Amino acid sequence: MSESQVHQDQEMQDKLKSLELEQRDEHSHTGRLIYWVGVLFALAHIYFNTLGTLSELWVSAIHFSGFALICALMVPAFKSSSARGRRWALTLDLAIGVVAIACTIYLILFEDALYDRGVNFITSDWIVSFVAIAIALELTRRTTGWFIPSLILVALTYVFWWGPYIDGIFGFAGLSLETVMFRSYFSSEGMFGSIARISWTYVFMFILFGAFLVKSGAGDFIIELSRCAAGRFVGGPGFVAVLGSGLMGSVSGSSVANTVSTGVITIPMMRKAGFPARFSAGVEAAASTGGQLMPPVMGAGAFIMASYTQIPYVEIIAVSTLPALLYFMSVGFYVRVEAMRSHAHAIELDTRSFGEVFKEGWHFLLPLAVLVALLIYGFTPTYAAGISILAVIVSSWLSKHPMKFRDILDALAQGSRNMATTAILLVAVGLVVNVVAMTGIGNTFSLMISEWSGGSLFIMLALVALASLILGMGLPVTAAYIVLATLSAPALYNLIAESHLIDLIMAGNLPEQAKVIFMLIDPEKYALLSAPMSQADATALIAQVPGDFKGQLLEQALNPTVLSAALLSAHMIIFWLSQDSNVTPPVCLTAFAAAAIAKTPPMSTGFMAWKLAKGLYIVPLLLAYTNFIGGETTDVLRIFVFALFGLYAFVGFMEGYLEGPLNIALRILSGVAALLMLWPHHNILIDSAGLVLFIGLFIYSRKARASSLSVA
Structure with a gap:
C-alpha cells in the first residue's frame, strides 16, 4: 500500500x-x-x-x-x-x-x-x-x-x-x-429559549417516531420495496439507492445515519451491477443528504423553520414536496447517465414482485398516513407524532413480527439515544441565538450583507451559499441553518419580496396605498407609477426608499400570501443551502461515511457526492426567482416540469453524455437547453424551445449509441 x-x-x-x-x-x-x-x-x-x-x-x-x-x-x-x-x-x-x-x-x-x-x-x-x-x-x-x-x-x-x-x-x-x-x-x-422548546417538542417526538418505525421493520420494508420497484431496470441498483435512501432519510432525519444504515446494502448492490465504487458512494451520500429535504419529517430544520416563520408545519411540508422530487430526480439522472456509460446492468435483487412485497408490508405506510392526515386536519405536530407512534405499534400487529413490550422499550431507548447529541447541540446553540437577540447583531449582519450584495439577489444567494459552506465545516446541518437563518433570513426575505414589488411597478399595477409612500418621498415619481416602466427604473425607484419605509411599502404593495411565500422561500433557500456541508469538501461527513463503506478515498468521494448533489444549488435559484413556492398550481407545475428536463439537460452538459456521448458542440447545446428551461422567466416559448432542443439531443445521442453498438 x-x-x-x-x-x-x-x-x-x-x-x-x-x-x-x-x-x-x-x-x-x-x-x-x-x-x-x-x-x-x-x-x-x-x-x-x-x-x-x-x-x-x-x-x-x-x-x-x-x-x-x-x-x-x-x-x-x-x-x-x-x-x-x-x-x-x-x-x-x-x-x-x-x-x-x-x-x-x-x-x-x-x-x-x-x-x-x-x-x-x-x-x-x-x-x-x-x-x-x-x-x-x-x-x-x-x-x-x-x-x-x-x-x-x-x-x-x-x-x-x-x-x-x-x-x-x-x-x-x-x-x-x-x-x-x-x-x-x-x-x-x-x-x-425557543430552540430548546423546539428540541423537546417537535424534534424529539419525530425522532422517537422514526425510532419506532425502524424498530417495527418499516426500514427493511422501504429498502425491499425500492428493490422491487427499480432493481430490475438498467442502472436499477442506483435508483434503489436514490429511492430507498430518500424514503429512509425522510423518516430518520439524519443523513449520516441514513448513509450508514442503507449504504451497507445499496453501495455493494451498485458495485455488483457495474457502477464505479466512488460513484456508488457518491450516489448514496447525495441521496441520503436529500432525505432531510423530503417530507413529511425533513429533519429538525423543518420544525425550526415553522417556529421562525410562524408558518404551519403542514404548509411547509406541502410546498417542499416538488422541490425535493427535483433534487432526487437530478441524482437519478446522474445514475442513468452513468449506467449507460459504464454499461451497468440490471441484477436480480428480489424474487418477489412489487405487489407481493407491498401486500406484505402495506401496513407500514399507515403511521405515515395517520401523521399526514392529523397534520392536515389541524392537529399540532407533537400531538400528531404521539398518535402516529401508537399507530406504528398497532400497525405492526398486522405483520408477521408484531412489536412486543420489549420492542417498545427498545424503541423508546433508541429514540433517546438518537436524540441525545442533537438535544445538547440545540440547547447550546440557543446561547448564540440569545446573543444575537440581545445585541441586535442579526439586524446589523443583515444590513451588512444587503450592502455587500448591492441589492442583487443573485449576489446575496452567493454570499449565503459561501457562508453556509464555511459554517458547515464546523457546524452540523441543523446548527448551520439556525445561525444562517438568524443572521441572513431577514435580508434575503426583503430582496425576494422586493423582486415581487419590482414586477408590480414594471407592470404599472402598484396599489394606490403603496403609491402614497412614493409620493411622500418624491412627489414627481407619483405620476410615473401609473404606467409601466423598465426593470432598471423600477429598481432605482425602490432604492430611493429609506430603509425605515421599505417594510411598510412591502406590506402596502403585496398581499399577505405573497409576503408569506417570500418569507418561506427565504428560509427554504437557507435550509437547502445548509445541507451542502454533508457533501461539500473538505468536511463532508455523509460522504466520508459512504467512502468507508465503499472503501474509496474520502476526499475524492466527497467531490463526487458534491457533483451529484448540484440540485442543492440549482433548486434554491428556482425558489428565489420564480413562483415555485406560493404560485398558482398551474404555474408551479409548469416550473416543475421544465425544471425536471432542465436538470436532465444540465447533467448531460456536466457529463458530456445522455443516451450516448456528446461532442463539445452537442455538450454546449445541452447546456443551452438547460439554461433555457432553468433560467427564471415568464415565457413558455423559451421553455418550450429548450425542451425541443433537449429532446433532439436525447434522440440523437440514443441513435448514435445504438449505431456504435451495432457496429461493435
Whole structure:
C-alpha cells in the first residue's frame, strides 16, 4: 500500500470517529443504565407533550439535564486501555450527568427566590449558571468538536467583555456579566429559549417516531420495496439507492445515519451491477443528504423553520414536496447517465414482485398516513407524532413480527439515544441565538450583507451559499441553518419580496396605498407609477426608499400570501443551502461515511457526492426567482416540469453524455437547453424551445449509441 493510500485511510478513520460516537457496550452496566434512563426519559417527554402542565422553562431544563446524563455516558470523556482508566472516565461522565441534573433541580427550587431578590445573584446562582453552561460546552465539544463551543464563548464574551472595544457597526455597549448569566441560564431566552422548546417538542417526538418505525421493520420494508420497484431496470441498483435512501432519510432525519444504515446494502448492490465504487458512494451520500429535504419529517430544520416563520408545519411540508422530487430526480439522472456509460446492468435483487412485497408490508405506510392526515386536519405536530407512534405499534400487529413490550422499550431507548447529541447541540446553540437577540447583531449582519450584495439577489444567494459552506465545516446541518437563518433570513426575505414589488411597478399595477409612500418621498415619481416602466427604473425607484419605509411599502404593495411565500422561500433557500456541508469538501461527513463503506478515498468521494448533489444549488435559484413556492398550481407545475428536463439537460452538459456521448458542440447545446428551461422567466416559448432542443439531443445521442453498438 502506498504512503498516500495509508494517509487517505487514516484520514477516513479520523473522520469516521466524528461520525460514529464511541458508545459504551449496551450490555455493560453503563449500557443498561443508558437504556433505562432513555426509556424513562422518552416516556417523560411523551407526557410533557401530551398531558404535562409544567412551565416550558422547567421542561427545557429537564430536557437538557436528562440528555446531558445520557450524552455523557454515551460519549466518554477520554479513552483508556486500562480498567482503572475506564473506571475514572465513567466516574467523571456520571458526575457530569448528575451535576447537570442538580443544576436543573436548583433552577426549579430556587427560581422564585431569585426573582424575590430582584434577579440579584448570590454565590450559588453564579456557580450553578457557570457549571451548567460549562457542561453544555463540554458535551458539545465531545460530540461536534471545538467549533461550536468556541463560537459560543466568543458570542458570550462579546456581550459583557470585548464588545465595547470594537468600533463601527459591530460595536456594542455591553451588558453586565450577571445579566448575561441570568439570560443564558435562568430565563427563557438562552439555553432554554425557543430552540430548546423546539428540541423537546417537535424534534424529539419525530425522532422517537422514526425510532419506532425502524424498530417495527418499516426500514427493511422501504429498502425491499425500492428493490422491487427499480432493481430490475438498467442502472436499477442506483435508483434503489436514490429511492430507498430518500424514503429512509425522510423518516430518520439524519443523513449520516441514513448513509450508514442503507449504504451497507445499496453501495455493494451498485458495485455488483457495474457502477464505479466512488460513484456508488457518491450516489448514496447525495441521496441520503436529500432525505432531510423530503417530507413529511425533513429533519429538525423543518420544525425550526415553522417556529421562525410562524408558518404551519403542514404548509411547509406541502410546498417542499416538488422541490425535493427535483433534487432526487437530478441524482437519478446522474445514475442513468452513468449506467449507460459504464454499461451497468440490471441484477436480480428480489424474487418477489412489487405487489407481493407491498401486500406484505402495506401496513407500514399507515403511521405515515395517520401523521399526514392529523397534520392536515389541524392537529399540532407533537400531538400528531404521539398518535402516529401508537399507530406504528398497532400497525405492526398486522405483520408477521408484531412489536412486543420489549420492542417498545427498545424503541423508546433508541429514540433517546438518537436524540441525545442533537438535544445538547440545540440547547447550546440557543446561547448564540440569545446573543444575537440581545445585541441586535442579526439586524446589523443583515444590513451588512444587503450592502455587500448591492441589492442583487443573485449576489446575496452567493454570499449565503459561501457562508453556509464555511459554517458547515464546523457546524452540523441543523446548527448551520439556525445561525444562517438568524443572521441572513431577514435580508434575503426583503430582496425576494422586493423582486415581487419590482414586477408590480414594471407592470404599472402598484396599489394606490403603496403609491402614497412614493409620493411622500418624491412627489414627481407619483405620476410615473401609473404606467409601466423598465426593470432598471423600477429598481432605482425602490432604492430611493429609506430603509425605515421599505417594510411598510412591502406590506402596502403585496398581499399577505405573497409576503408569506417570500418569507418561506427565504428560509427554504437557507435550509437547502445548509445541507451542502454533508457533501461539500473538505468536511463532508455523509460522504466520508459512504467512502468507508465503499472503501474509496474520502476526499475524492466527497467531490463526487458534491457533483451529484448540484440540485442543492440549482433548486434554491428556482425558489428565489420564480413562483415555485406560493404560485398558482398551474404555474408551479409548469416550473416543475421544465425544471425536471432542465436538470436532465444540465447533467448531460456536466457529463458530456445522455443516451450516448456528446461532442463539445452537442455538450454546449445541452447546456443551452438547460439554461433555457432553468433560467427564471415568464415565457413558455423559451421553455418550450429548450425542451425541443433537449429532446433532439436525447434522440440523437440514443441513435448514435445504438449505431456504435451495432457496429461493435
